Amino acid sequence: MMVRNRFVVLTWAILWLLTGVLAWPATSLAGPVQIPSQDGKLQIPAYWFESGDTGPRPVVIGLHGCGGALDGQGNFSDRFFRYAGYFNAEHMHFLVLDSFTPRGQKSICEILTSRRTINEEERREDVFAAIEWLSKQASVDASRIVVLGWSHGGQTVLSVLDAGDKFVQAQKIKPAAGVAFYPGCAKFTRMWNYEIRSPLLLMVGEIDDWAPASYCVTLSGQLKKNSANASSDLVVYPGSHHGFDSTGPVTVRDNVANTKSGKATIGGNPEAREASHMRLFDFLSAQLGQPLAMSHAQRIKGHHYRVPPGSGFAAIDDLAAVPVTGSGRDRYAHFRKLPSPKAFAVTENGRWYFNAGNPESIRVVFNMCAKARTVCWLYAVDDQVVWQPDVAARASEASLKRVGAPAR
Numbered sequence: 001m002m003v004r005n006r007f008v009v010l011t012w013a014i015l016w017l018l019t020g021v022l023a024w025p026a027t028s029l030a031g032p033v034q035i036p037s038q039d040g041k042l043q044i045p046a047y048w049f050e051s052g053d054t055g056p057r058p059v060v061i062g063l064h065g066c067g068g069a070l071d072g073q074g075n076f077s078d079r080f081f082r083y084a085g086y087f088n089a090e091h092m093h094f095l096v097l098d099s100f101t102p103r104g105q106k107s108i109c110e111i112l113t114s115r116r117t118i119n120e121e122e123r124r125e126d127v128f129a130a131i132e133w134l135s136k137q138a139s140v141d142a143s144r145i146v147v148l149g150w151s152h153g154g155q156t157v158l159s160v161l162d163a164g165d166k167f168v169q170a171q172k173i174k175p176a177a178g179v180a181f182y183p184g185c186a187k188f189t190r191m192w193n194y195e196i197r198s199p200l201l202l203m204v205g206e207i208d209d210w211a212p213a214s215y216c217v218t219l220s221g222q223l224k225k226n227s228a229n230a231s232s233d234l235v236v237y238p239g240s241h242h243g244f245d246s247t248g249p250v251t252v253r254d255n256v257a258n259t260k261s262g263k264a265t266i267g268g269n270p271e272a273r274e275a276s277h278m279r280l281f282d283f284l285s286a287q288l289g290q291p292l293a294m295s296h297a298q299r300i301k302g303h304h305y306r307v308p309p310g311s312g313f314a315a316i317d318d319l320a321a322v323p324v325t326g327s328g329r330d331r332y333a334h335f336r337k338l339p340s341p342k343a344f345a346v347t348e349n350g351r352w353y354f355n356a357g358n359p360e361s362i363r364v365v366f367n368m369c370a371k372a373r374t375v376c377w378l379y380a381v382d383d384q385v386v387w388q389p390d391v392a393a394r395a396s397e398a399s400l401k402r403v404g405a406p407a408r
Contacts, residue, residue, distance in 0.1 A: 035097070035133045037125065042102045044126050045069075047076060049084040049094040050139060052402075058144035058288045059134055060087050061127060061175075062096040063153030066109040069098040079150075079246065085360040089304040089402060090281065090293055093140065097130055099123045108152070112257045120152070120159040120187075121167075127160050128171050135173055144288045147175045148280075151211065151242065154183030154202075163197040163227070174198060177287040179280060182208055182242050184258075185215035194219075195226040201233050201283045203276050205240030210256065210264035235279055237272035241265045244272040274300055294403055298359075303341045303381070304403055305362040308395040310384040322379060323387070325350035332380075340382045345369060347376040366397040 034043040047069070051057050062080060071077050080096045087094040099118065100106060108116050127147055135142040149157040157178040162168050177199045185202075188194050202220060204213040213236050220234035237244055243266040250267030278296045285292050294304075314321035317336065319329045323346055331352060335344050338356035345353050345365040353368040353376065355361040362381065369376035377394035379387045388394045 033133075035126075035130050038129045038132070039125075044129060045098040045101055046130065047080065047096040047098070049088055049096075051088045051091050051093050053091050053139075055139075056141035057091055057093055057139060058146070058284075058290065059093040059095060059140055060284070061130055061134075061145065061147045062094060063123065063127070063147065063149035063156050064096070064098070064100075065149075065151030065153050067107045068100040068105070069096060070101070070106070081360075082247075082358075085304055085358075085363075086277070086281075086299055089299065089359075090284070091290070092284070092288075095130060095134065097123075097126050099126050110255050110257055120156045123153075123156040124159040124167070127156065127175075131171070131173050131175065142173055143176065144290075145173070145175045146177045146179065146284060146287065148179040148181075149183070150181045150245075151183065154180030155185075155187070157200075158183060158185070158188050161196040161198050161200055162191075163195050163230075164191075164193045177201070177283070179203070179283065181245060181276070182211050183216070184211040185219040186212075189215055189218045189222065193226070194222065196223060196230045196232065197227070199231045199233075199283075199287055201235075201279065203235045203237065203245075203279065205242060205244045205269070205272070206236050206238050207240065207265075208242045210242040210259060210266070233283070235276070237269065237275065240269045240272040241267055243267055244269040245276050246273070298403060300359070301341070302359060302403070303362060304359045306401045306403055307362070307381045308378060308386040308399075311386050311388050313385050313387045313389065316380060316383050316385055321385075322346070323350060324352050328352045335380075342382060343378060344380045345376040346379045346387070347372070347374045349374065351376075352379075363400065366400065370397070 031048060033046050033048045035046050036043060062083065069077060084094045103118055105118055108118055131145055134140045134145060147157050147160050157180040160175060161178045175198055179201045182204050202216050204216045206213055216234060220232060223232040241250055242264060246268040248268050250265060253264050253266050254262065256262055256264045277300055281292055281296065281299065319333060322329055322332045324332065328350065332344060335342065335354045335356065341359050341361050342356035343354065343361040343365050347369060351374065353365045355364040358364060362378065366376065377396050379385065386395055
């Protein structure tokens with residue numbers, strides 16, 4: 001068994017290096033780490049995004065849904081990069097656990113709950129192993145750890161906060177709070193003694209046909225009666241399906257277990273996504289005792305890095321002025337049509353990289369250049385040219401500064 005687990009972990013590490021992950025980093029990624037399980041039988045792969053601040057900082061532990069932490073191509077899900085950018089911009093570390101890979105699973109969405117070999121209780125053990133690991137890191141404030149999960153990961157959050165469970169009671173360090181996006185609440189409504197000791201934020205979609213909101217409404221009522229010592233808030237977002245905080249279109253997924261039809265409707269709702277982000281960060285700020293560094297509008301629609309001032313080098317739509325070779329000017333014309341926040345960078349040899357619709361776009365293009373082992377500078381950000389003829393005056397990776405005063 002241990003031989004198989006070592007092979008899986010090694011394969012995971014190789015995939016990290018070989019996939020396109022490094023072209024997508026949104027933050028100061030410290031790298032993949034291995035967290036030993038409490039019983040010593042597993043090494044749990046985790047993705048560690050440090051905030052880059054000095055001094056002990058809060059941590060958000062991210063828990064994937066039933067589809068796992070990797071996408072269909074074996075790449076790290078871009079959702080976690082997006083959220084890592086949000087948390088790091090608020091001077092919080094982010095740790096994403098991969099509970100499936102070391103157990104030889106890619107997805108459990110297609111498996112009936114009664115036949116699954118991985119459940120919330122096993123994943124809960126991973127969370128407390130991670131908390132133990134985090135408590136040993138000098139950059140971490142172990143008194144300010146929040147557990148955040150989506151779908152099956154949200155159910156794991158509910159299990160982590162189960163104050164009546166003997167395993168939970170035995171843990172030396174418990175999370176300061178929990179956040180669950182669209183979890184399946186039915187199991188917990190059947191636990192007559194279920195209560196929590198840490199504050200909980202539940203966010204669900206009104207028309208979720210995979211994890212119906214009605215069970216979470218019932219659970220919320222039970223918690224208000226059973227958990228007098230901890231707050232629990234429920235937000236139901238109108239017209240929203242499972243996965244409403246995603247950026248993907250609404251689609252119908254086949255081969256889904258635990259629904260009558262074997263199908264489920266999933267996809268993003270822009271209004272609910274933005275509203276849930278606002279609620280999430282207000283909750284984190286209150287529970288962690290930390291003022292927010294960014295406004296909600298800046299976090300979702302603005303840049304997470306300070307934008308250099310316009311240089312006056314050229315008009316934003318002057319294609320002939322862009323110092324690129326080959327099809328670079330055509331790609332710049334395409335870039336101009338993309339949504340902000342966006343950034344376009346030019347390399348030392350006239351090549352280019354760009355990223356759009358992402359608050360971390362400035363960091364992303366510099367990471368692309370680093371992966372290509374080339375030096376580059378920003379040419380344009382959103383609708384202004386920032387390029388300088390003088391190399392020393394150009395906006396380079398070394399000049400990057402996050403929005404918000406650095407935490408010291």
